[in-house]
Amino acid sequence: MTIESDALAPTRKTGAALVDDLADRIRNRIMTGEIPIGAQLRQAELASDFGVSRTPVREALRQLQTSGLIEVLPNRGAVVSVPAPWDVREAYEVRAELEALAAARAVRRITRDQIEQLRVANREMYDYSLARSTGTAPDQPDHRRGNDLFHTLIASISGNARLGKAINDINETFPRNVSAQLIVNDSRHRDENFQEHERILQALADGDAERAAAEMRQHVVDAGEQLARWYELRSSTVFRGE
Amino acid sequence: MTIESDALAPTRKTGAALVDDLADRIRNRIMTGEIPIGAQLRQAELASDFGVSRTPVREALRQLQTSGLIEVLPNRGAVVSVPAPWDVREAYEVRAELEALAAARAVRRITRDQIEQLRVANREMYDYSLARSTGTAPDQPDHRRGNDLFHTLIASISGNARLGKAINDINETFPRNVSAQLIVNDSRHRDENFQEHERILQALADGDAERAAAEMRQHVVDAGEQLARWYELRSSTVFRGE
DNA sequence: GGTCGCGCGAATGGATCCAATCCTAATGAT
DNA sequence: ATCATTAGGATTGGATCCATTCGCGCGACC
Incomplete structure (x- = not known):
């Protein structure tokens, strides 16, 4: 009867696996914006949410x-970090x-299939973002990762x-939903993002490591500048709002 | 009477400060080789060493x-990671x-005084390594950091x-005493290290960002190759020794 | 009426507790 | 003698406990 339930509830994760899993889940909540920037993180709440005690949390x-994703204040708990614009610029540089x-290294190892795969992914992401911006598509969390997928x-x-890992470490510092919204909401950013990706792919297809690196560098710096501007704007409006 | 002792024993560190401090101390033990590669780390032992409970440890x-400095095996404790040669090469790349x-960025901001300071530090480090290798100087832990200081x-x-931070994150993966010993023990590495540093400084002094970057890149790749070779050699001798 | 101070509730953080797991060594069977 | 088995000790790891601290509100005093 209840024997099969063991398969559904396999041995509970413990140790590093459990802690990493918790960190992933909390990170996801922040990345998707479910826990917004500046919000407090209560240990007891997270613990009961995930069905564990406060220790692994x-x-x-x-x-x-x-x-760097959160800041822990002595005896006052943790809050989601609010990135400073200058920090965004530094990180994106x-x-x-x-x-x-x-990108330069990928030139020597990438296959035709992979390039085609990236092209399709890039176009799908563009179409989806466009549909989102016109309200004809629902918000599908899976597709929000399209942009990340390209870079990953x-x-x-x-x-x-x-x-x-080094790239990931930097990315994990900034909530992802912000970057994603920039592409959805602003047609210029959306178009630029799409075309910069295309240019990178073209350089990869041409086997031009130098150009692939240059295009990628420019693309990321541009994206960082947009993100930094968004945080600048945010801080000024937030202060006005209070 | 015992009132003054409060000043000597200020309020005990707690929270993030305590944990970071413990991590620093343990990391130092590994970096200096006091805890060698592959050794086990016992929670209870560390806790009693530092006068705290196992929780913050x-x-x-x-x-x-x-x-990545240590590996935690489920229910079997932590051991100091043994870097794989290929991982060393990847990391140093x-x-x-x-x-x-x-280095490229430093060109626009470095002052004459700072260049001179680096020149002196580089020469002092060379002299010290030379004296160490001939046995005329004792092992002074402070001076072992000379090489790091240059890069930092x-x-x-x-x-x-x-x-x-990104550079530091990578460096903290590999025990420092190994790199230091390479410079002390092998005269060719010592000379190369000194001269590569000099070339970097010259490019900085000339205000040539392009060349400073190229020299630095080459220098670090070289150092990584030496380190990778050392770990290759080590793994083969260790297996033979068993 | 405003400000300082006291105290209570809530949350953090280190210490402790106990179950589960692993390692070792001693015992017993082949 | 060799190998499988199994108790016992040691160690990890999550849960719980309790001291400390922070925050907030009520009340007293100026």
Whole structure:
């Protein structure tokens, strides 16, 4: 009778696996905007949400703290970090260099199929963003990752795991829903994003490492500038609103 | 009577400050080789060493785990990671790109005084390594950091805090005493290291960002190759020894 | 009426507790 | 003698406990 239920409830995760899982889930909540920037994170609430005690939750929060996604104030709990515009610019300058390296390395390893795959993904993302902006498509969380996928794929094709990790470490600092909304809401950003991706793909297809790196670097710097501007705007309106 | 002792024993660190401090101390033990590669880390032992309970120690260990310096095996404790040669090469390729960026950026911000300071530091480090190798100087832990100081200073002069953090994240993955010993023990590495530093400084002094970046990139890749070779050699001798 | 102070509730954070797991070594069977 | 088995000790890891601290509101005093 209840024997099969063991398969559905496999041995509970413990140790590092559990803590990493908790950190992932909390990070996702922040990345999707479910927990907004500046919001408080209560240990007891998270613990009961995930059905564990506060101990592993605290360890997960520490991980998010060292990555910079949240800030832990002494005896006053954790809040989701509010990125400063200058920090966004600095971070994206570093990310630009890393992704440029990834693109340059990917030139020697990428296959025709992968390029085609990226082209399709890029166009699908564009169409979806367009549909979203005109309100003809619902918000599908899976598709919000389209933009990330493009960059993640190139990083993984580069064949350097450390490189992917370094890029990821930087990305995990900034909630993703903000960048995604920029593409949906602003037609110029959307078009630029699409075309910059196309240019990167063309350079990859041409086997031109130099150009692929340059295009990627420019693309990431541009995206960072847009993001920094958004945070600038946000801070000024928030202060006015109070 | 015992009132003054309060000043000597100020309010005990708590929270993030305590955990970060513990992580620093454990990391130092590994970096200096006091805890060698592959050794086990016992929570109870560390806790009693530092006069705290196992709870904050575990949080510190998790931080070191996410940085990759240690590996935590389920229910079997933590061991200091043994870097794989290919991982060293990958990591140093990324580090090379980041430090190249730092050098390029530093060109526009570095002062004559800072260049002179780096020149002196570089020469002092060379003299010290030479004296160490001939046995005429004792092992002074403070001076072992000379090499790091060179790179850390340039990263900080670059003015991009994120960049410094990214470089640091990679460096914290590999015990430092190994790299230091390479310079002390092998005269060719020592000379190359000194001269590559000189070339970087010359490019900085000339205000040539392009060349500074190229020299730095080459220097870091070279150092990574030496380190990777050392780990290759080590793994083969260790297996033979068993 | 405003401000300072006291106290209570809530939340954090280190210490402790206990179940589960792993390692080791001693015992027993082949 | 070798190998499988199994108790016992040691260690990890989540849950719980309790001291400390923060925040907020009520009340007293100026």
